[in-house]
Amino acid sequence: MKKIALAKIDSLLEAISKDMNLFAPVDNKSTVNYAEWKSGDVAVFDKMTVRSAKDAFFPQCENMSKFSRDQDNKIIIDKLETCDKDFVVMGVRGCDIKAIAVLDKVFLSEPVDTFYAARRDHSILISLSCSKPEETCFCTTFGIDPAQPKGDVEMYIVSDYAYFNTVTAKGEKLISSLNNLLENAKDSDIDSAKVATRDIMCKLPLHDVTTDGWGAGVLEEMFNRPEWEQLSSSCIGCGTCTYVCPTCQCYDIRDYNGSNGVTRYRCWDSCMKSDFTMMAHGNNRTTQLQRFRQRFMHKLVYSPANNDGEFSCVGCGRCVAKCPVSMNIVKVIKTMGGEKL
Amino acid sequence: MSNNANIAQEALIPHVAKIINVRSQTHDVKTFAVVSSDDGGVMFDHMPGQCAMVSIPGVGEAMFSITSSPTNTKFKEFSVKRCGILTEVMHSLVEGDEITVRGPYGKQFPVETEFKGENLLFIAGGIGIAPLRSVINYVRSNRDNYGVVDVLYGARSSSDLVEYEEMSKEWASDKDFNVHITIDRAEDGWEGNVGFVPTYLKELAFDNNRTAVICGPPIMIKFVLGGLIEMGFAKTQVYTTLELKMKCGIGKCGRCNIGSKYVCKDGPVFRCDEIDELPNEY
Numbered sequence: 001m002k003k004i005a006l007a008k009i010d011s012l013l014e015a016i017s018k019d020m021n022l023f024a025p026v027d028n029k030s031t032v033n034y035a036e037w038k039s040g041d042v043a044v045f046d047k048m049t050v051r052s053a054k055d056a057f058f059p060q061c062e063n064m065s066k067f068s069r070d071q072d073n074k075i076i077i078d079k080l081e082t083c084d085k086d087f088v089v090m091g092v093r094g095c096d097i098k099a100i101a102v103l104d105k106v107f108l109s110e111p112v113d114t115f116y117a118a119r120r121d122h123s124i125l126i127s128l129s130c131s132k133p134e135e136t137c138f139c140t141t142f143g144i145d146p147a148q149p150k151g152d153v154e155m156y157i158v159s160d161y162a163y164f165n166t167v168t169a170k171g172e173k174l175i176s177s178l179n180n181l182l183e184n185a186k187d188s189d190i191d192s193a194k195v196a197t198r199d200i201m202c203k204l205p206l207h208d209v210t211t212d213g214w215g216a217g218v219l220e221e222m223f224n225r226p227e228w229e230q231l232s233s234s235c236i237g238c239g240t241c242t243y244v245c246p247t248c249q250c251y252d253i254r255d256y257n258g259s260n261g262v263t264r265y266r267c268w269d270s271c272m273k274s275d276f277t278m279m280a281h282g283n284n285r286t287t288q289l290q291r292f293r294q295r296f297m298h299k300l301v302y303s304p305a306n307n308d309g310e311f312s313c314v315g316c317g318r319c320v321a322k323c324p325v326s327m328n329i330v331k332v333i334k335t336m337g338g339e340k341l
Numbered sequence: 342m343s344n345n346a347n348i349a350q351e352a353l354i355p356h357v358a359k360i361i362n363v364r365s366q367t368h369d370v371k372t373f374a375v376v377s378s379d380d381g382g383v384m385f386d387h388m389p390g391q392c393a394m395v396s397i398p399g400v401g402e403a404m405f406s407i408t409s410s411p412t413n414t415k416f417k418e419f420s421v422k423r424c425g426i427l428t429e430v431m432h433s434l435v436e437g438d439e440i441t442v443r444g445p446y447g448k449q450f451p452v453e454t455e456f457k458g459e460n461l462l463f464i465a466g467g468i469g470i471a472p473l474r475s476v477i478n479y480v481r482s483n484r485d486n487y488g489v490v491d492v493l494y495g496a497r498s499s500s501d502l503v504e505y506e507e508m509s510k511e512w513a514s515d516k517d518f519n520v521h522i523t524i525d526r527a528e529d530g531w532e533g534n535v536g537f538v539p540t541y542l543k544e545l546a547f548d549n550n551r552t553a554v555i556c557g558p559p560i561m562i563k564f565v566l567g568g569l570i571e572m573g574f575a576k577t578q579v580y581t582t583l584e585l586k587m588k589c590g591i592g593k594c595g596r597c598n599i600g601s602k603y604v605c606k607d608g609p610v611f612r613c614d615e616i617d618e619l620p621n622e623y
Contacts, residue, residue: 065354067398067441074378075357075398075439111352111591219600223620250595253353253588255399262399269594277596279586280403280425281558284599284622297620298598305601 001189002175002182003161012162012181013037013090016174020124021087023056025049034089045091045157046132052246052316053096056089057119058103060243061267064115064253068261082118088174090126094149095139095316097127099246102303102312106249124170127151129190130197136317138206138330144314147197156190163190206317209330213337216305223297227335232292234325239270241319241328242295247312250276271295296332352591355396355441356384360434361416366503367496369423370468371432372408374416378439383417385445389452389476390582390610393444394590395419397434401427404587404605407445408471410478417442420471420503446590448610450476450554450580452483459552460488464565466495466538466557470503472582472609473556481515488517491547495523495538495561499531521545539564542572549573555581559623566613576613583608583616583623599623 004012016022017037026035027042033050037043066078092100100120107116130137130146139146148154152171156163163185166172175182201207214222242248252269255262269276271294277285285291303312313329320328362374377384387393387407396402403425409418423432434440450456461480465473473492480487492512496502502522513520523534523541534541538561549572555565562581569579585597585604597604600619616623 073439075441077354077357077441079351079354106593109592113353113591113593114351216601219618219620249593251588251593253402253594255401257399264398266594269588269596271595271598277586279584280422280428281584284585290622294598294622298595302598302601 001163001165001185001187002179003163003185003189004182006157006160006162008181009043009162012178013043014039015178015181016088016090019177020085022090023053023087024090037090043091045128045155045162048093048134048137048316048318048321050318050322051244052099052318053089053092054099054103054246056087056123057100057116058107058249058251058268061265062115063263063265065264066261067255067264082115083122084118086122086124088124088126091128091155092125092149092151093128093130093139093316094144094146095137095314096246097125097149097151098139098142098144098314099316100125102247102307102310102314103249105307105310124153124174125151126153126155126164126171129154129156129193131157131193133197133200133204134317134321135205136320137201137204138209138315138317140201140207141209141211141315141333142311142313145198146201147194156193158190158193161185161189165190206315206320206330209315209333211300211311211333211337214300214304214311214333215309216301219297219301219305222301222336223293225336228289228293231327231332231335232289234327235272235288235292236325237272237274237288237291238324239272240322240324242270242272243268244318244322246314246316246318247299271298296329299329300333353443353589355394355443358384358417358440358442360436360438360440363434363436366420366505367501370420370501370503371423372418372420372504373431373434373440374409374418375440375442376416383414384442387411387417387445388449389479390450390472391445391447392472392590392605392609393417393419393442393446394587395421395427395431396441396443397427397430398441400430401425402441402588403427404446404590406472406475406582406609408474410475410482412479412482420468420474422468444590446605447608448606450610452476452479456480456552457486458488460550461490462547462551462553463490463492463494464538464542464553464555464557465493466561467497467501468503469555469557469561470494470508471556473554474504474507476554477512481512481518484515488551489519490515490517491519491521491545491551493521493523493538493542493545495525495541495557497525499524499528499533537561537564539568542568547572549578551578553579555579576617579613580610581613581616582610585623 107113358375592603592606
């Protein structure tokens with residue numbers, strides 16, 4: 001266990017970012033979001049980021065290949081390089097750590113997504129024990145322990161110090177390279193912080209949300225529930241929930257036809273959008289009810305069916321905080337879950 | 342010099358393919374035969390029912406069934422109906438032009454397992470013959486492995502029949518192989534059957550000692566399946582394909598998700614009792 005005074009944490013961030021890109025929650029006037037930390041930026045570890053650490057592995061937009069034509073109009077393909085430099089993602093809370101595991105199941109299953117895989121291979125995760133959860137947090141619903149999320153390095157904030165506990169070889173390498181900035185600490189120094197975190201979680205307004213009634217095997221019953229109509233009626237299909245969601249992974253593939261040939265890129269897409277399933281012969285989800293139902297059924301029924309019961313919601317609460325019409329997954333879980341009649 | 346051969350293994354990165362032949366089938370369907378631009382080969386092996394992502398860079402990319410049989414080792418074929426941005430431009434392509442192809446994607450028809458030794462009934466409407474043609478020619482190339490084969494094919498008019506030459510001349514002359522063709526409305530000079538596919542199916546009154554494969558417009562599939570059930574077929578004897586929007590082809594982009602299935606990798610081929618387990622959203 002190592003520690004550094006919070007007053008000196010910038011020197012640590014400075015040292016990391018000298019050799020590698022460092023993504024950390026950065027104060028951006030009114031909001032906190034993951035960004036590449038640069039000297040002078042203020043890293044914030046006690047506020048929920050607007051978007052998740054997903055961006056570090058699955059960016060909102062990324063180029064995949066380039067197409068050009070030679071003088072005979074033959075197609076030439078240039079595959080763009082995947083990530084080849086180590087980088088650090090710092091301050092990742094338990095919800096977002098779990099979300100990365102959910103994304104891994106999608107992108108690292110065969111056939112492996114090479115862009116995502118390269119970023120995962122080159123990343124060093126510094127998880128953060130959650131000292132200040134938001135009122136919208138409900139990660140414990142999904143069995144997550146926010147007090148001790150698994151990263152390559154675990155980070156704890158206790159009074160005026162940041163503590164670091166190395167977990168993996170990658171993490172060990174990073175922390176040992178920073179040894180001249182860190183002081184030794186006792187493992188027991190963080191015990192009270194863990195207890196405090198677990199205590200706070202029990203007092204949060206959404207702490208009693210349970211997934212009872214949801215999961216694999218309730219497809220037909222849940223799909224046909226009449227409550228979808230009322231629940232979806234306020235949804236304006238803006239897609240905000242899917243963009244702030246740390247596990248939403250739907251994407252689009254498009255071509256940008258520029259003066260230097262064609263760039264094929266992928267970008268986040270949203271099952272909440274009306275043209276998401278539009279194809280030449282029609283659209284199989286024409287109403288917002290169908291699209292709304294698809295999103296929540298996917299997180300709460302289809303994903304568990306494919307992943308040994310694992311939900312693809314991690315209770316980060318971002319969609320709860322950001323939905324412009326105050327509709328969210330908690331209302332869906334509560335309205336239709338619970339004891340069966 | 343491109344290094345296409347090296348990167349072909351990467352998911353989402355396509356092969357460059359050269360069009361070696363274009364057959365105009367109807368006013369809105371053309372069949373393109375393609376080979377690898379690098380080595381003139383077939384780019385990859387596939388099985389009947391599998392699909393591939395075809396693209397014109399800068400225009401778009403879409404999933405098409407591979408209509409040629411795997412037993413055709415010289416080229417791959419795609420039958421493309423003009424109905425959108427990509428297909429419109431594809432129809433302007435000629436021999437020698439290049440496109441890109443990646444695949445194969447999805448599950449095959451069980452030609453080497455469940456279909457083996459069975460009598461087979463193929464029922465298709467319109468461009469729905471494209472995926473079935475791959476199975477049918479595979480069966481014709483491995484004739485001893487299968488029983489009697491019947492093909493029931495319908496289109497709006499005689500000029501909308503895809504692969505009419507091949508089915509009426511080559512298929513129909515095979516042993517234990519019957520081809521039944523119908524068009525929706527009567528026409529001068531048409532001596533074949535007139536009527537919708539589900540109606541003709543009942544008139545033909547097939548026994549149910551066979552495995553059926555349906556592909557066509559959703560409304561046709563619905564009525565044909567109903568007809569087969571009335572004729573005593575079990576849903577476990579009937580196969581069809583689902584068509585949903587796809588972007589990646591490898592079960593990650595989320596578009597073709599229906600229930601716990603991804604049509605691009607768990608389909609497009611489904612047995613009809615498997616479809617019953619999906620939400621009714623296809």
